[in-house]
Amino acid sequence: MLSREEVLKLAKMARIALSDAEVEKFQKNLDAVLGYVDDLKQVDTSGLEEVSQVTGLINVQRDDKVVVEENREDIFSQAPEMKDGYFKVKAIL
Amino acid sequence: MELEFLELTELRKKLDNKELSSVELTKHFLSRIKNLDKDYNSFVTVTEEEALKNAKEADDFINSPGENPFLCGIPYASKDLFSTKGIRTTASSKILDQFKPAFDATVTKKLKEQKSVLLGKTNLDEFAHGSSTETSAYGPSKNPWDTSRIPGGSSGGSTAAVAAGLTPWATATETGGSIRQPASLCGLSGWKPTYGRVSRYGVIAMASSLDSPGAVANSVVDLAHLAEIMSGQDEKDSTTSPVPVPAYAKNLSADMSGIKIGVPKEYFVDGMEDGVKQRVMEAVKHYEKMGAKIQEVSLPNTKFGSLVYAIVCPSEVSSNLMRFDGIRYGHTTKDAKDLMEVYEKSRAEGFGDEAKRRILTGTYVLSAGYYDAYYKKAQKVRSLIINEFKDVFKQVDVLACPSSPNVAVKIGGAKDNPLFGYIADQLNIPGSLAGLPALSIPCGFGRPSDGETPSLDGLPVGLQIIGPQWGEQIVFNAGFAYQQETDWHLKHPGLA
Numbered sequence: 001m002l003s004r005e006e007v008l009k010l011a012k013m014a015r016i017a018l019s020d021a022e023v024e025k026f027q028k029n030l031d032a033v034l035g036y037v038d039d040l041k042q043v044d045t046s047g048l049e050e051v052s053q054v055t056g057l058i059n060v061q062r063d064d065k066v067v068v069e070e071n072r073e074d075i076f077s078q079a080p081e082m083k084d085g086y087f088k089v090k091a092i093l
Numbered sequence: 094m095e096l097e098f099l100e101l102t103e104l105r106k107k108l109d110n111k112e113l114s115s116v117e118l119t120k121h122f123l124s125r126i127k128n129l130d131k132d133y134n135s136f137v138t139v140t141e142e143e144a145l146k147n148a149k150e151a152d153d154f155i156n157s158p159g160e161n162p163f164l165c166g167i168p169y170a171s172k173d174l175f176s177t178k179g180i181r182t183t184a185s186s187k188i189l190d191q192f193k194p195a196f197d198a199t200v201t202k203k204l205k206e207q208k209s210v211l212l213g214k215t216n217l218d219e220f221a222h223g224s225s226t227e228t229s230a231y232g233p234s235k236n237p238w239d240t241s242r243i244p245g246g247s248s249g250g251s252t253a254a255v256a257a258g259l260t261p262w263a264t265a266t267e268t269g270g271s272i273r274q275p276a277s278l279c280g281l282s283g284w285k286p287t288y289g290r291v292s293r294y295g296v297i298a299m300a301s302s303l304d305s306p307g308a309v310a311n312s313v314v315d316l317a318h319l320a321e322i323m324s325g326q327d328e329k330d331s332t333t334s335p336v337p338v339p340a341y342a343k344n345l346s347a348d349m350s351g352i353k354i355g356v357p358k359e360y361f362v363d364g365m366e367d368g369v370k371q372r373v374m375e376a377v378k379h380y381e382k383m384g385a386k387i388q389e390v391s392l393p394n395t396k397f398g399s400l401v402y403a404i405v406c407p408s409e410v411s412s413n414l415m416r417f418d419g420i421r422y423g424h425t426t427k428d429a430k431d432l433m434e435v436y437e438k439s440r441a442e443g444f445g446d447e448a449k450r451r452i453l454t455g456t457y458v459l460s461a462g463y464y465d466a467y468y469k470k471a472q473k474v475r476s477l478i479i480n481e482f483k484d485v486f487k488q489v490d491v492l493a494c495p496s497s498p499n500v501a502v503k504i505g506g507a508k509d510n511p512l513f514g515y516i517a518d519q520l521n522i523p524g525s526l527a528g529l530p531a532l533s534i535p536c537g538f539g540r541p542s543d544g545e546t547p548s549l550d551g552l553p554v555g556l557q558i559i560g561p562q563w564g565e566q567i568v569f570n571a572g573f574a575y576q577q578e579t580d581w582h583l584k585h586p587g588l589a
Contacts, residue, residue: 007453014411014456015418016449017437029450029511030457033407036512037400037467043474050472051479053302053332054528054562055289060331074179074195078422087420090432 277555368539
């Protein structure tokens with residue numbers, strides 16, 4: 001089973017604060033999932049390439065053309081906090 | 094007048110003949126939603142005002158000279174994963190509870206161009222993570238055939254709404270079973286497109302290499318029409334294909350003579366309910382009577398599909414959900430002292446259990462030291478599964494098998510079971526990994542293994558038809574042929 005520290009490290013990387021009860025639950029849950037996928041090890045994949053997409057398309061590009069989208073206000077209206085036309089965040093330093 | 098289960102072609106005729114106005118039709122469905130949806134919880138948001146306005150505009154269009162687009166004035170519901178400009182789009186997650194997109198998904202845009210009438214947004218598992226709608230932040234939807242049971246998922250709000258006659262059809266999405274499984278459990282026709290056939294633009298992402306927007310409706314003819322409208326290359330989704338979109342509906346053929354149908358033996362898994370197996374084998378026999386050539390085939394790596402998915406899906410989920418930062422849109426915490434806490438607490442408060450579980454799983458299998466053993470290995474086995482399908486489609490035209498190992502289970506089964514979805518969708522996932530088109534169509538009723546039958550002979554069973562990449566036409570033909578000969582798709586739950 002994953003240790004408490006391992007789960008906390010994952011949570012840190014994933015930027016999710018976890019309660020103690022959640023840490024314990026996800027230790028067990030991740031163990032269940034990793035146990036479930038363990039049989040993949042027995043599959044012979046020698047000589048096979050890994051696949052990341054199935055379309056067969058390569059390097060799709062669109063025309064380098066300026067398109068004007070007038071949706072600045074609509075986008076900003078969804079932000080929790082704005083100031084002077086900028087997204088507002090907490091102090092970083 | 095029973096309008097709620099009419100096929101789209103029938104509604105089209107009635108609207109064109111002026112037998113019925115779009116406003117009347119829209120009001121009919123809005124009032125059904127108002128009166129009945131408390132029992133099904135299939136809608137997250139009902140857009141009554143916009144719907145009536147759009148229906149009026151559709152009527153004006155119909156009353157002016159010229160031909161009407163196929164969906165003009167016909168109401169529909171959209172899975173709450175499709176962005177709808179200015180209309181709340183939640184993905185059934187608290188993190189997007191008040192989110193109003195600044196743009197339409199390409200599918201939404203295409204349906205608007207048709208002058209379709211959006212009735213509202215349907216419930217789903219949070220971010221489509223699940224197979225029962227039980228992970229929704231807004232509570233589970235209920236199966237109209239038995240409201241103590243799940244409608245399946247993740248598109249369970251869409252299938253519950255269509256099955257209960259609250260909308261003539263609904264959009265849905267699949268990543269690994271999320272259209273076929275709920276369509277099967279609710280006794281509907283569901284279409285999972287070839288990956289890259291329908292644009293993903295504006296559909297809130299789950300696992301980008303698998304996500305396939307599609308539809309659920311009352312018949313395969315409806316789906317063929319919808320597929321024509323929803324499909325096509327989109328410059329906003331670089332994985333959409335330039336392969337031309339055939340006139341699926343016009344080309345429909347019920348002639349099954351000489352069509353080779355493969356029955357993959359690995360799809361009749363241990364633990365499958367007898368009723369499911371029997372109904373599917375009866376359907377296969379039906380095809381034989383229609384002149385199709387039936388042959389048993391083997392896809393030996395089927396059992397590894399869900400295992401590959403249990404790695405690939407959370408990996409892509411963990412990456413896609415990193416965009417929720419509590420700053421640009423969506424839920425933000427009220428309780429943070431610095432930027433890191435804004436991220437960590439906004440995400441902790443906004444995401445539900447299953448989303449967190451998948452994010453953490455994905456983060457683990459993608460992290461240094463584990464990437465090769467898990468992610469890379471899974472993507473190699475995925476190659477094996479794709480090759481296996483390619484070989485089998487050299488022997489047969491389509492595959493016929495069950496859509497789900499069981500009929501609808503009781504609500505509560507998914508709770509605290511991190512493997513529920515991977516097992517529920519084991520017969521859908523391999524095809525998804527290969528990006529193949531498929532249908533689930535009703536083929537009768539089976540008794541649930543918990544023994545409690547609500548009424549009738551049990552609950553709906555779904556026949557799954559899988560085709561080769563871009564092979565929508567043959568899949569639709571096979572579904573159409575079956576529905577010409579049978580009336581399972583015309584059965585509806587006895588509603589209160």
